[in-house]
Amino acid sequence: MRVCSFDDVTGLFEAGEFDVVVLNGPTEHFVSEADASAGRDEAVRRTLFDALQVLIKPGGRVFITCIHFRWPTDITEVRKSPLAHPVGSYYFYCSVLVEIYSGWYPLGDVYDRLAADAGFDLVRERDATNDYYLTSRMWSTRLKDYLRTNPRFARQFVTGMFRKDPRYFFSVFLFWLYDPWTWQFRPTDVAETPLTHR
Ligand SMILES: C[S@@+](CC[C@H](N)C(=O)[O-])C[C@H]1O[C@@H](n2cnc3c(N)ncnc32)[C@H](O)[C@@H]1O
Structure with missing residues (x-):
């Protein structure tokens, strides 16, 4: 290899x-x-x-x-801090996603x-967005269940990450709360656009 x-x-x-x-x-x-x-x-x-x-x-x-x-997306908006955007808006989600994930x-x-x-x-x-939506929801549920049922591991994981990189930790915290990974595959109304979804 x-x-x-x-x-x-x-x-x-x-x-x-x-x-x-x-x-x-x-x-x-x-x-x-x-x-x-x-x-x-x-x-x-x-x-x-x-x-x-x-x-x-x-x-x-x-x-x-x-x-x-799914829509034209402005890289300048995405590269701003998530908190430069209204919480729950299109660019809020994209910005958290790109901070964690990286890639355009x-x-x-x-x-x-x-x-x-x-x-x-x-x-x-073939557009497999909905397949990924279902998979991602399952990943998210399983991960959260695992961390809830293994609190010692969860504590070590969280404190270790905070010590290593507080800024990244904050992004992970937003990721945990808002789950932009699953959000990106969600079923949407076709009328939704980045500019109106604030
Ligand atoms: C989300 S993972 C996909 C993993 C893959 N589906 C698998 O099952 O192993 C993204 C992959 O992209 C690879 N990758 C990222 N940047 C790359 C690059 N410039 N050239 C080649 N591979 C790259 C990473 O090494 C990683 O394995």
Whole structure:
């Protein structure tokens, strides 16, 4: 096994070495918030599809799962402190999420477009947002149950984190209270937009 960043793969493998590449959830992290602020998001994503084009045999396949934004989202607002936004607003949730998680999601059909530019045909696409919503709710419930029933572990975990990084601890506290992870997959009214959801 080799561990490397996605932008180093072409130097490590032969052209056409793979029949199939599976990207199950890493690509959300490939564009950093700094990349997005600097307008480099599309260029970074293009690097991935260009690398895949080199590494995959003609007729080979790529399988990608990726969390995506539902609406155009302003990186400047997201990078502010969560408390710069009304509690419970769209940007409040996004800001907590990105502080904990890090990575800038793609929006719309950007992957379809970049894949087509790199010579791929789209075989199948499915929106699994609701599946992730159900999974995430279950994770959240189980984690909370575990911490409630193991108070000693919970105490050590909380005090250890606070000592290590009080700012991160505060974000984790908001994460615990508001669960933006599950929130991002919630069923919504299609009329909801970032600008009106305050
Ligand atoms: C949410 S996890 C997905 C894990 C995966 N689905 C699994 O089951 O192991 C995100 C993954 O993205 C990987 N990742 C983040 N940035 C990366 C980069 N620049 N290049 C390659 N992988 C990266 C991390 O190492 C991590 O394993």
